[in-house]
Amino acid sequence: MTYISKPKLHHPGLLKNAAGFTRRDYEGAVSTLCAGCGHDSISAAIIQACYELDILPHQVAKLSGIGCSSKAPTYFLGASHGFNTVHGRMPSVMTGANLANRDLIYMGVSGDGDSASIGLGQFAHVMRRGLNMVYIVMNNGVYGLTKGQFSATADKGSVSKKGLPNSDSSIDLVSMAILMGATFVGRSFSGDKRQLVPLIKAAVQHKGAAFIDVVSPCVAFNNHAGSTKSYDYVREHNDAVNFIDFIESRTEITTDYAAGTLQEVQQHDGSTLRLRKLNDAYDPCDKVTALNQIQKAEAAGEVITGLLYLDPLPKDLHENLNTVDTPLNALVEADLCPGQAALDKFNAGLR
Amino acid sequence: MPQAVAATNDFVVKFANVNGSGSASANELFARAILRMGVPISPRNIFPSNIQGLPTWYEVRVTEKGYLGRRGGVDMMVAMNPQTWAEDVKEITPGGYLFYDSTKPTPPAMFRDDVNLVGVPLTAITNATYTDARQRQLFKNIIYVGALSVLLDIDPKEIERLFGEQFKGKEKLLDSNVKALNLGRDWVTNNIDPSAVKLKVRRADNVGNRIFVEGNNAAALGAVYGGATVCAWYPITPSSSVAEAFISHCRRLRHDKATGKAKYAIVQAEDELSSIGIVIGAAWNGARAFTATSGPGISLMTEFIGLASFAEVPAFIINVQRGGPSTGMPTRTQQADILACAYASNGDTKHVLLFPEDPKECFDFSAEGLDLADRLQTPVFLMTDLDIGMNQRLCEPFVWDDKRSLDRGKVMTVEELEAGKTFGRYLDVDGDGIPYRTYPGTHPTKGSYFTRGTTKDRFARYSEEGPVYVDNMERLARKFDTAKKIVPKAIARPAKGKTKTGVIYFGSTSPAMGEALDGFDQAGIMIDALRVRAYPFGAEVVDFVKSHDTVFVVEQNRDGQLRSLLINELDADPTRVRSVPHYDGTPITARFIAQAIEGHLSPPRRMAAE
Structure with missing residues (x-):
């Protein structure tokens, strides 16, 4: 087992948030991933976001598929229930869990193999359903646990550690998510906490299908020259279109960076997203512009990051199904079982 | 004249129709009218995997003794499909009857010498009365029911009563159907001696208070009574009507009176893998959930079934079996998924199966299966089939004890956690092999655990140690022994x-x-x-x-x-x-x-x- 110390954060560990928890209360078991793995930085960002949002840790259900990324939920939110499901099928399990109890926060963690290869179908359909969730893909373009095979997000022409070129086209998960109906779509980089933490916070507050693609270099198998998911490559080609300030309906969060061009978007729970725009042409609330810009950046060899698409007034699956406000798992016999009287009527109609 | 089969309340009539011609409701009318005369019947749909324009059959066994299995043999063929004429005629028992449309002359070579012919000019009668093409098609069916009612002594009052129930508040439709019925009756009365047909229905009292219902409909209702709140499914014959019936029962029975909101969630998923994933996710989170499928769907679900078994998550799976392997015979019945379900998935897996005999047991076992899945924290299969599922069958009426509560099994509550009760997700505290579980979100600091398909110890901690693995597998075997004692007895x-x-x-x-x-x-x-x-x-x-x-x-x-x-x-x-x-x-x-x-x-x- 490899022990790694987690990236240092700005807040000292013992400060309590408004919910009465310290940052440590949001941590999980010690990571068994490789030292320097981008996934651990993403876990740290999730911990930070949940801490800053004053979430009650047990009010989160974390779900994953199979792979390095899907091991990650063990390493954050130790007081939450977790479910490591089967390869590529986390979205369906998360759908069922969400239907059973609409009151919890659902955090799905997956990888590029899990979501773009074996699980592309479930990835697409969970976006279509508009499940109220945060779906994070820790995207390294490679299969780590089985030692270095390409995944479906590996760029065409990129070269594996063993020197094999990838001849298949890559799948761009953010474009997929937008096309399939996700209402909050962002991309970030595991090495860019300043962008990632507010993005996760905004995704948690979003009452619909929120997807974040996080490019997360694999130090063991995909951090060499020729890889387009390495630390160096992403740092050099990162084109951030915006940075988010996330403003809850309760309190404004002060930020440590200067405002550029600002765009404010009000979500229907009252929270406000303030986007510090780096690219004036970019309007994340317009699907056509968003897709256009994503394609343009890709053609230019840039990794476009930030909040890429947002529908501030989404409808989630529960709204579409018109389910009761009480979680379905809290309904009792009197709610569910119509009794003998109704059965008598039914029997009478069958004679 | 050939010898004539003579039987009262004990014969088989088979209707050969064209799919999509509206014959199904006319044939059911024929069957129900006999039922209303107190004579048990057992009808079966025989339909190839097509939608419109191709052959379909409906076989009615009239059985005063109440034998509801298929008998075999056909005493009267109602041959309404020219395409299947030759094989339909061949199927008639010697001395039996061929009822056919005699509007156009049929060459003698197309008949059989040992079969009695009953020709009624159905098309001529229909066309003389109706001009609209759709009306002609639909009412021709009613006209043959009218003709048969005279020949077989079926009480027309019972048919009219059935019309009355069907078209309540739609008097125009009622009148036009009665008119069509009488067109058929009048023609036979005026042109044929009904005693030439020696198959007769005689009023009896052998139906009692039994109901006439399809197994799939019954299983769906059982899921409502069993407290299922989440249903995820993917259309597949012969199981689709389970989910469709669940939708309609829930619309009727499960909406909050004040707000109109639904106390259930139904998802038509993108495939069977997703259906079972949704069921497992919902059950993990404390809702009662089920899916309905058939053999090919079970094949797809197999990996997830292993997860549910090993991670000990309840799941209720209704398998309406059809002919296999592969796509097999999608519209024919078999009991051929027994081993595939009993041992579904990789590794040492065993699952609970329930075998209902009829719609009554589909209802009972559906509700009970949801209890068993919760009690045993494992997948439970309702192993029904096309014969039970897609045919209306006479069975005992559904009964529910209003004092009955849902048995949610061993679920540790917030109070128990608060009181300091030891929680080990895979800890056997009383020897029955069944551990306690907690629902997500129960307690801020106690009772959370990580669910996984990999090996783990009694406290749900990941472990690949041999003894830890064996300890868990032995407990699972103990749990299966417990199941032997609580499943329905033979x-x-x-x-x-x-x-x-x-x-x-x-x-x-x-x-x-x-x-x-x-x-x-x-x-x-x-x-x-x-x-x-x-x-x-x-x-x-x-x-x-x-x-x-x-x-x-x-x-x-x-x-x-x-x-x-x-x-x-x-x-x-x-x-x-x-x-x-x-x-x-x-x-x-x-x-x-x-x-x-x-x-x-x-x-x-x-x-x-x-």
Whole structure:
């Protein structure tokens, strides 16, 4: 087992948030991933976001598929229930869990193999359903646990550690998510906490299908020259279109960076997203512009990051199904079982 | 005139129709009218995998004695499909009747000498009255029902009463249907001597308060009563009507009166993998959830079924079996997924199966299966089939004890956690192999755990240690032993005298078996019978196999799957357990069972029987 110390954060560990928890209360078991793995930085960002949002840790259900990324939920939110499901099928399990109890926060963690290869179908359909969730893909373009095979997000022409070129086209998960109906779509980089933490916070507050693609270099198998998911490559080609300030309906969060061009978007729970725009042409609330810009950046060899698409007034699956406000798992016999009287009527109609 | 089959309240009428022509409701009308006269019937749809324009059949067995299995043989063919004419005519029992549309002359070579002809100019009658094409098509069906009602002595008042119920508040439709009925009746009365047809329906009192319902509809209602709140499914014949019935029951019974909001969630998923994933996610999070599928869907779900079994998450799966393997015979019945479900998934897996015999047990076992899945924290299968699921069957009315509560099994509450009760997700505290679970979100600091398909210790911590793995697997075996004691018990029907010969059967074989056993009784053949209702097998099944020298296992698959399961699980001597397989896709008959078992019996016994 490899022990790694987690990236240092700005807040000292013992400060309590408004919910009465310290940052440590949001941590999980010690990571068994490789030292320097981008996934651990993403876990740290999730911990930070949940801490800053004053979430009650047990009010989160974390779900994953199979792979390095899907091991990650063990390493954050130790007081939450977790479910490591089967390869590529986390979205369906998360759908069922969400239907059973609409009151919890659902955090799905997956990888590029899990979501773009074996699980592309479930990835697409969970976006279509508009499940109220945060779906994070820790995207390294490679299969780590089985030692270095390409995944479906590996760029065409990129070269594996063993020197094999990838001849298949890559799948761009953010474009997929937008096309399939996700209402909050962002991309970030595991090495860019300043962008990632507010993005996760905004995704948690979003009452619909929120997807974040996080490019997360694999130090063991995909951090060499020729890889387009390495630390160096992403740092050099990162084109951030915006940075988010996330403003809850309760309190404004002060930020440590200067405002550029600002765009404010009000979500229907009252929270406000303030986007510090780096690219004036970019309007994340317009699907056509968003897709256009994503394609343009890709053609230019840039990794476009930030909040890429947002529908501030989404409808989630529960709204579409018109389910009761009480979680379905809290309904009792009197709610569910119509009794003998109704059965008598039914029997009478069958004679 | 050829010899004429004569029978009262004991014959088979088969309708040969064109799919999509509106014949289904007319044929059901015919069947129900006989039922209303107090005479039991057993109808079966025989339909190829097509939508419109291709052949479809509806076979009605009229059976005063109440034998609801398929009989075999056709006493009267209502030949409404020119495309299948030749094979339909061939199927009629010698001395039987061919009812046909005589509007156009039919060459004599197309008839049979040993079959009685009943020609009615249906098209001519229809076209003389109706001009609209759709009306012509629909009312022609009603006209043949009218004609048959005179020939078979079916009380027209019962048909009119059925119209009245169907078209309540739509008097115009009611009148036009009665008119069409009488067009058929009048033509026969004026042109044919009804006594030429010697198949007759005579009023009886053998239906009682039984209901007439499809198994899929019953299973769906059972899921409502069993408290299912999440249903995820993917359309597949012959199971789709389970989910569709669940939708309609929920719309009627499960909306909050004040807000109109739904106390259920139904998702038509993108495939069966997703359906079972949704079920497992919902059940993990404390909702009762189920899916309905058929063989190919089970194949797809297999990985998830292993996860649910090993991670110990409840799941209720209704498998409406059809002919396999692969796409197989999608619209024909079989009991051929027994092994695939009993041992579904990689590794050492075993699952609970329930075998309903009719819609009543589909209802009962559906509700009970949801309880069992929660109590045992494991997948439970309702192993029904097309014959039960997609045909209306006469059965006992549904009953519910209003004092009954949902048995959610071992769920640790926030109060228990707060009081300091030890929580080990995979800890066996009382020897039954079933651990406690918590629902996500129960307590801020206690009772959370990580669910995974990989190995773990008693406190749900990841471990690949051999002894830890074995400890868990042994407990799972203990849990399966507990299941033996709480699943529905097998039902015995002893022979009238002492015997060392036994027969085991299950599911949709039940009505045909009952009829065959009556025949054995009459012939003085002594066979003890046992209807198995669940797997794992209880002590009564073990005793039955032990106490007989020969045990026949009657089942609707080629390889004797239940037989294999019995031999494997009970360590029974294979030479004493003999297979009686029926697997051509048609429902098994008493005639087949009797012939097969009598053929197996030792020669002296057989001679005695003859």
